Amino acid sequence: MHLIQTIRRGGGLQKEGDGGLCRNLFRKERGRLRKTATASVAVVSFALLLAACSSSPSKPVAKAKGPIKIGMITSLTGPYTPLGTNDKLGAVQEVNAINATGGVNGRKIDLIVQDDTTNPSQAVVDWKTLMSDGVVAVVGPVFSSSCMAIIPDVQASKVPSVDTCAADSQVTPARKYVFMTPPTTLIVGKQLLAYMKAKGITRVAVAHDTSSFGEAGWHEMKAEASTYGIHFIYDGTFQVTSTTFTSILTAVKSSGAQALMVWGAGPAEVGLTAQFRAMGLTIPLLFSHAEASMLYTKPAGAAGNGAIIASSIGGIGPYLPSSYPAKSTIMSFANTFKAKNGYYPPEFAFDAGGAVAMIAKAIKENGATPAGIDAALNHMTITTGDGTYSFSPTDHSGLTTNQVAITRDTNGTLVPTKFTKAMVG
Amino acid sequence: MSERMRSSIVLSLAVVIGLSTLALPLVLSSSDVEIYVTIGLATIVVTGLSLLMGFAGQVSLGQAAFYGVGAYTAGIMAVHHWPSLVALMAAPIAAGVIAFVIGVPLLRLKGHALVFSTLAFQLILLVVIENTSFLTGGAIGLSGIPALRIGPLAISTGKDYAYLVWVVAVAVLLITRNLTRSRPGRALRAMAITASGASAAGIAVESYKLKDFTLSAAYAGIAGGIYVFFIGYISPDAFPVTLSIEFVIMVVVGGIGTVSGAFVGAAVVTVISQVLTSLGTSPSLPPDLPTVLSLGVYALILIIILRLIPAGVVGTLSDLWKKTKPSASASGPVDTTGRSVLGPAVQAKDG
Numbered sequence: 001m002h003l004i005q006t007i008r009r010g011g012g013l014q015k016e017g018d019g020g021l022c023r024n025l026f027r028k029e030r031g032r033l034r035k036t037a038t039a040s041v042a043v044v045s046f047a048l049l050l051a052a053c054s055s056s057p058s059k060p061v062a063k064a065k066g067p068i069k070i071g072m073i074t075s076l077t078g079p080y081t082p083l084g085t086n087d088k089l090g091a092v093q094e095v096n097a098i099n100a101t102g103g104v105n106g107r108k109i110d111l112i113v114q115d116d117t118t119n120p121s122q123a124v125v126d127w128k129t130l131m132s133d134g135v136v137a138v139v140g141p142v143f144s145s146s147c148m149a150i151i152p153d154v155q156a157s158k159v160p161s162v163d164t165c166a167a168d169s170q171v172t173p174a175r176k177y178v179f180m181t182p183p184t185t186l187i188v189g190k191q192l193l194a195y196m197k198a199k200g201i202t203r204v205a206v207a208h209d210t211s212s213f214g215e216a217g218w219h220e221m222k223a224e225a226s227t228y229g230i231h232f233i234y235d236g237t238f239q240v241t242s243t244t245f246t247s248i249l250t251a252v253k254s255s256g257a258q259a260l261m262v263w264g265a266g267p268a269e270v271g272l273t274a275q276f277r278a279m280g281l282t283i284p285l286l287f288s289h290a291e292a293s294m295l296y297t298k299p300a301g302a303a304g305n306g307a308i309i310a311s312s313i314g315g316i317g318p319y320l321p322s323s324y325p326a327k328s329t330i331m332s333f334a335n336t337f338k339a340k341n342g343y344y345p346p347e348f349a350f351d352a353g354g355a356v357a358m359i360a361k362a363i364k365e366n367g368a369t370p371a372g373i374d375a376a377l378n379h380m381t382i383t384t385g386d387g388t389y390s391f392s393p394t395d396h397s398g399l400t401t402n403q404v405a406i407t408r409d410t411n412g413t414l415v416p417t418k419f420t421k422a423m424v425g
Numbered sequence: 426m427s428e429r430m431r432s433s434i435v436l437s438l439a440v441v442i443g444l445s446t447l448a449l450p451l452v453l454s455s456s457d458v459e460i461y462v463t464i465g466l467a468t469i470v471v472t473g474l475s476l477l478m479g480f481a482g483q484v485s486l487g488q489a490a491f492y493g494v495g496a497y498t499a500g501i502m503a504v505h506h507w508p509s510l511v512a513l514m515a516a517p518i519a520a521g522v523i524a525f526v527i528g529v530p531l532l533r534l535k536g537h538a539l540v541f542s543t544l545a546f547q548l549i550l551l552v553v554i555e556n557t558s559f560l561t562g563g564a565i566g567l568s569g570i571p572a573l574r575i576g577p578l579a580i581s582t583g584k585d586y587a588y589l590v591w592v593v594a595v596a597v598l599l600i601t602r603n604l605t606r607s608r609p610g611r612a613l614r615a616m617a618i619t620a621s622g623a624s625a626a627g628i629a630v631e632s633y634k635l636k637d638f639t640l641s642a643a644y645a646g647i648a649g650g651i652y653v654f655f656i657g658y659i660s661p662d663a664f665p666v667t668l669s670i671e672f673v674i675m676v677v678v679g680g681i682g683t684v685s686g687a688f689v690g691a692a693v694v695t696v697i698s699q700v701l702t703s704l705g706t707s708p709s710l711p712p713d714l715p716t717v718l719s720l721g722v723y724a725l726i727l728i729i730i731l732r733l734i735p736a737g738v739v740g741t742l743s744d745l746w747k748k749t750k751p752s753a754s755a756s757g758p759v760d761t762t763g764r765s766v767l768g769p770a771v772q773a774k775d776g
Contacts (some may be wrong), residue, residue: 011655020727054769076705076712076715076716077702077715077716077719077720078705081542081715081716082745085712085713088708088712092708095708111708113707113708114703114706115702115703115705115706115715117702117719118662119662119663119665120656120658120660120662120663121463121652121656121663124459124656125456125459125460125463125699126456128454128456128458128459128583129456129703130454131455131456132454132455132456144565145658145660145662145663146565148565148566148568148658148660149656149657149660149663151568151658151660152657152658167565169565169568209556210556210563210564211564212563212564212565212566214564215558215563215564215565216565239552239558326587362548422439
């Protein structure tokens, strides 16, 4: 009853209120004037406050003699934190090394880092922030979706972005101002297929997650398989967050496959490895370069022992012969990284450090302007921790299968296989 | 202070906020305009969620799913050469229709069961998107979404989107304000206190819940539609479960059951998270600091806000404002919708 009265009272009151407002026209007019005056004063005060507080959109272009501003977007929070954190460590190390030797063309590098929170929308905000800061080039995101999301802004602002994410689609076909440092899933897939062929493996099962990386890797590999005489006889799908792989592994076991190829990035692969061993599977277990670091080998532990893992050439630095062209670059970077952080650099650190090195080289050649850096990058040949790149206007990835190593997890260390030893000489 | 003076102060304040938010895109830097648009989009979603939580007493942890439905609807139509305005208009319709269909069984659930079922809906939706790559681009995403055009007008810059979002957010806030002051609004508030009591009073409880759920999803849908044209690329990563949780946090920080609380909650939470995100990124700072700031400090700020002002920012300010009224009394006719007698838990503090 009380409820009904409440609801009815609501309707009644509205009428009372309306009547009251019309009671005195003069007072109403005076009230309106007061309102207008209050509003005007407040708007002007607020606008002045904003003008004082907001960062100026028209900042002067970096002075020719000040530090050169380079931006960086990476994932320091969210699911890609382990990748982004190592990205940042690698980039900062390279910047410090350049600044310690006098900078580029006599100017120090000022690295401005933005966190995309593993969120493509935030990456767009970050890009605009960096443009407001007047950066001349950017070490691009490690998160594939962030890389794809910023492409329209990269092209609109005409500032080159050397991305550290492994998304082939950003450079296939080559887009203006967009470059990438990790090996593409295409060349990694090709190298794994070549390894399988060399080992006499022809019937292969695949398990891939539904991330953009897992999907792209699997599709690139499938398209190339026939060239290498490989037949994929089973295709199992799992989620990035999956923890149980029994159905996939049971199917693999009964399929008669000679090897299991896994495409995916994240903790799921660790669980899959443990269950693969627990089910008594003895066929070779192959992974892409996403597992080529202690971020996989450490949690996988003994179960990971014997797994075949693709890696950038930097991952096997200590095993490279001293005659190998990139050896000294790799070990110089790796030794500094290990001394400071206590572990051998994962690929993400090499990727970001290499991106800084490329931008620095471009500045040295063509000056610290976005157009100059872009022009230099388009024809650059450079050796970094990831190997030797040869960029061209139609190839913004720059690496070939010769820069992809096939390793074996040996008690937590990535040791090159005979296949790779033969390749690096 | 007389009643007339109080109402003119409130009106002036509304005009000031309205005009200053209109002027903001002109003085903000391009990255701040992006944040402005983010706040505007969140305001639209949170207004719907606040309507659902504060008025119908339903909690949805799947609001980002409807945001995603709107975004994918507009994105897919746009890449298939539908006029972009038609694609944008279809976004709230698709989100509303899906909410209506799944709402029929879901809204039979109550409390935690309802919360988890909305969460499950979002998780299922993400899996569906990832596995229908022929339509959605799967996990790799959908790129090449053309710019939004309204007749001859191309909406392309951040400022353009800032004004578009402003117009839509104001429209959504006004619709909601008028709705909560009308018969359905009173019915919803009655339901929030006691569904069985409301039912006994002749209110079609299930029907109102479903309509409210549908409307809140449509709000999220239009926000998603604008988002996809604004970013120009879409992937399931843009709609994580944490986004749904953030929307709920915005509702609580702004003040459950307050219309302008949606805007305040969206603005406060977005600005805090932006400040914390940028604080820890300096190259000289430890690499783990951003995680500490984004999880630890963010959580601490939220706990402090909720401990000190459990009614939310707008709820608390509204209470303080009421205390300045000399003739305020619990039983008196304090506002135009009878809210004062509904109890503090579900009061619509500002309409």
